Amino acid sequence: MYELHFAVPMAGAVLCTFNTRHDAAMLSVLLGHSGAKVFFVESQLLDIGRAALTRLADSATSDAGLPVLLTISGDGPDSGDSGCVDYEDLVRDAPSRFDIRWPVDELDPIALNYTSGTTSRPKGVVYNHRGAYLNTIATVLAYDITATPTYLWTVPMFHCNGWNLPWGVAMQGGTNICLRHFTAKVIFDNIVRHGVTHMGGAPTVLNMIINAPAADRKALPGPVRVMTGGAPPPPRVLLAIEELGFVIYQIYGLTETYGPATVCTWIPDWDALPAEERAQLKARQGFHHIAMQDVDVKNSSTMESVPYDGQTVGEVMFRGNTVMSGYYKDVGATKESMTGGWLHSGDLAVRHPDGYIQLKDRAKDIIISGGENISSMEVESVIFNHPAVQETAVVARPDDHWGETPCAFVKLKDGANATEAEIIRFCRERLPHYMAPKTVVFEAELPMTSTGKMQKFVLREKARTMGSLTNSTNCKL
């Protein structure tokens, strides 16, 4: 996939990478929608790939002809004769000199990225050459990737083209450390073995690292810069990971902004602040990076900017070169997303007096209880501080009296114990009472996407099927 980030655009084609966790049904829909001509499949996934093609052939949308299937057998145990042309053979038999097919216009598409499955209907986000070039540079700069880095991949390359870093690492003459699967142990081992200088990772990856058993850890050979994004990291996670010698860069963006779009620029004076305060500052999403023209927090009805008060919630909106060309074959959704000339993120945030923005919640994740808005993220941040908690997600549960009340799903650390009443008490001691969960559900695993985002729609559905909470009025505000 790394090599194809170069080969496909240089052949004048558009790169469309798929999530390796998709099933055959999803793949056949995306193959049909994208109109893919060539379908590269790793040999481990060949059964799913073939099944997707069979489904596509059976479907009505396949009149454009099926894509050609090519395998990538690599050197894994699954490599074998598939009956298809293999990528490595294709490369070996190709002439060593070729003419690059340059884009005719810099706004020609370079990639088509289907948004990850936190919503049920993926949309195809079109990236153009200009935007990809600029966002690559901006990501490299935002993240202090100086010459000849060693980059450890945990962010999938199918996710916003790996935050543009297949291109960015090459641009800086770097070395790529690619992992098929990873655990905290694998991460530590590779950092030490290869002298990793940079890595990316969703907050769940940071959480995996800080919760690693002592036996799996290793002392870092030097500072490892970690760009985290995909979901706002809880301050407690930031504190713990930096104590291990990692340096965190907090970024924020959407598939629609080529991935990274804002960066929480660190002010050197802040180094002198107490650790708690530093973590609070670092958890903010900051400013737009050098290639994005503007980020703003606006009232989505009036399109007016919210005041710089750290209080007033509005919707995060973007405009500039690193906003997508649009959704493929979906003029309606494209227009809707760009109402008023700004890309609407669907994320709610405040603007602090120093200009930094801070996410409060996804618009659809906000809990409205007795007319008050409750940020699920704020409640989660508090629950994260409970010593027994490894992961948590808070969603709305229907409530006869309040309309909705917070319902917390919690995964406990190995061997740790806590009761529902304990968690609720812990929250009520640290939050306004109306914000504390009324329900706590313990789970062995919480549903995540492959990019480490919590699938809240799954939990919301679970909370809904639990039915309305009654008699919750005894929890007085």
Next chain:
Amino acid sequence: MYELHFAVPMAGAVLCTFNTRHDAAMLSVLLGHSGAKVFFVESQLLDIGRAALTRLADSATSDAGLPVLLTISGDGPDSGDSGCVDYEDLVRDAPSRFDIRWPVDELDPIALNYTSGTTSRPKGVVYNHRGAYLNTIATVLAYDITATPTYLWTVPMFHCNGWNLPWGVAMQGGTNICLRHFTAKVIFDNIVRHGVTHMGGAPTVLNMIINAPAADRKALPGPVRVMTGGAPPPPRVLLAIEELGFVIYQIYGLTETYGPATVCTWIPDWDALPAEERAQLKARQGFHHIAMQDVDVKNSSTMESVPYDGQTVGEVMFRGNTVMSGYYKDVGATKESMTGGWLHSGDLAVRHPDGYIQLKDRAKDIIISGGENISSMEVESVIFNHPAVQETAVVARPDDHWGETPCAFVKLKDGANATEAEIIRFCRERLPHYMAPKTVVFEAELPMTSTGKMQKFVLREKARTMGSLTNSTNCKL
């Protein structure tokens, strides 16, 4: 001048900065040619500024009206009442809110830069917003300027807009240390006082630093990254400066390429090489940076690329976003400079097997002796290794037999001694005999531009007026 790099473009105007060493005659020509509307003059230079306006009023080209004169009095001893509006008053009395006048098109001009006086007739190079934006980013990246640098200015901001770094340092949230005049002592003092992380400097500045008396030196507080360019640094200078703890980035470009256009990317494996070899590698000009589409070394007649043999000399040519819009009011010169779709640099270079380019000479500085081309730079590199030599420049002297022979102008170190015969012998032991100078002239000072470039046309003229060398045939090849 730093602030005006932002204020002028934000007012929708074009920034045209002048060399502070220009005299009134030159200034009046440039004011007339540029059609300047507002003329900011530092109070120390007010007499020259007024004289230039008087000349302009007297000339035939002033029918467009004289520019408005504003002073920049600062806080120096020369500040006083000039009878003009002062910049600081203008800023103080202006409304704090204003509408930025954005460029209508990204190719709109942002700056007009007259080329420095190594030729007798300056040309006005037009920079556009797109090119300036991209070259700023490329310079920051080429030079490893990570977040919140402390940058020491020795490169004048009137020279290629200070290699784009008024914008680049701001972009990275940096601190600027500005000096009106500097010596090696001033440089060391400021590095230590302010914790300088980055600085720029022509090779003559590096030479000044390495020749500083011990009393003027200070131990560096940390590695200081120095971007050097403007002229290729002799390997000996690179060796000596790195021993002091400076880290050198060798860049190369022209006013016509927004300053920096190539960078000698350092390969970590080279760290293990002997110091001499490292210096040789670092003295090369390298590859085009991330914003320049292409640099090539071509035969200027056939436009064919030279082979990657480190031997065949061709002309360095550029194309891409960071090539100027053109010469202002000079369609002929613009077309000529872009013959064949590439910007012709007038610099001669070779291409090494690893793809790195290396300058051999300015086309007009090459010495043609008995039909052989002699690179003046190669001869200078050797003379630089003589322990008594501080500065040198080699030019062609007319020769009855050979047509031209090398003539070396030499500035000796304080208190050092050497004779002409010694220098010639030193060269003949280290170069093919035909390349060794036939004439050596000792001077107290060599003529430099304010950006540290040797003014070879002055020396060439001097060598010409010395008359033809006769009887030089006894120096057999």
